[in-house]
Amino acid sequence: MDLHLKGRRALVTGSSSGLGEAIARLLAAEGADVVVHGRNAARAEAVAETIRGDGGAATAAVGDLGTDEGADAVAALAGPVDILVNNAGVYDHMGWDDLTSGDWADIYNVNVIAAARMIRRLVPGMRARGWGRVIQIGGGLASQPMADAPHYNATLAARHNLATSLARELKGTGVTSNVVSPGAILVDHVRELVTRIAPARGWSGEWADLERAASGEWVPNDADRFGRPHEIAGAVAYLCGAYADYVSGATLRVDGGTVRSAF
Template identity: 65%
Template sequence: MDLKLTGKRALVTGSSSGLGEAAAKLLAAEGAAVVVHGRDKARTDAVAQDIRAAGGVATTVVGDLADDRTAAEVARAATEDGPVDILVNNAGFYRHLSWAEVTPEEWLDTYNVNVVSGVRLIQRLVPAMRERGWGRVITIGGGLASQPMNTHPQYNATLAARHNLAVSLARELKGSGVTSNVVSPGAILVEATKELVTEIGPARGWGRTWEEIQPNAVNALIPNDQERFGEPNEIAAAIAYLCSEYAQYVSGATIRVDGGLIRSAF
């Protein structure tokens, strides 16, 4: 299927690895000119080079979106070769901490990185989308927004905020031709997920090797109809659909990509 993205320019934040990398590569394969963003120049350049080697169009921008001045520079650089039509707010982070371990400073830092960073780009890039009468804003959320774990509460709360702001933005953009939606992944097998599960697996009796830990982790943490972790490309596919012409009637929506998560295990 042709998603009709040729001629569109997409900025995917945090696309030097993981879900963002998968999204950037799929959008480029669908014809969009992609701006790859990261904080590490070598990793960011490597993703862009992969896209170009596959016949796609990609440029790079490096910068920490947690800083107002740097975020402004990222937005400016992203539009050097043309206006941004698609903004995928993917960048974010978490630390696996207990309630007792999370300091007020950690709460503020996590909120700044995971929520305000996206707002900085929305405020700088979406007005021009509204003027042109076409645009897409995709916010990457997660199931922990509505089914939070007992650990890393600062991260759970920022996911809920991301979901909320995306719907608020959709209401603000009513009638403009610009849509705002959320893609809500379940547990996706990126490096950070594997590291976390491997770390906590032995203490929870799931085994010692990844082959032992993985099925037990799925059953204990994310029981779902597919009985596995998700893959980055499956999230990228949902993002690409919401960016396409076929999704013009979808706004303020949350698209769950979680295998049909059955319940919260926490």
């Protein structure tokens, strides 16, 4: 299937590893000219080099999106982009009793305000050119939060909300705004977290055993496993392409049925 991404330029924030890397690599494979973003120059350039080695087009842009200066630098390096995927974010497993007001402010800055910074810098150009895609990487915890990590849950809800608000703002411009909402995805930090909490939860055995236990008790879903990065990348690629021209203000859940809702 041709998603008609040839000639489009895409910035994927937080794409020097994990989920963002999978998104960047698939968009490049579909013909987009991809800007790989990260805070570590060597890691971002390594991903860009891998994409180029596979026959794709990619450059690296380094900067801390948690600051206006960093966002300015990344926007300048990226240049005019047609597709913005706001994937960059942080997560920690702190609970209500551990969190300070500073922790709340810090995670909002990185997970929410950083996305708004890039929207402000890049979407006006899309609007002027009459075509664009803006995609937030959200999550099921936005609508079904757990007790742990309340600050993280709340930032996901904010990402979903700002995407819908942006869709209303962009009415009739040719620019769409949507959310891809993953469930638990097997990236390095998720594997490390499951391995760390397994003893306290009575999970044991090989990794396959831990994944089965965690997907059954911790993040129960109908697929009985964690998702894989390429499955999220596929959803993002669809929303970037011509087949999603009529999709805006929507949330595309890719969570194996974790969220128990008909709507």
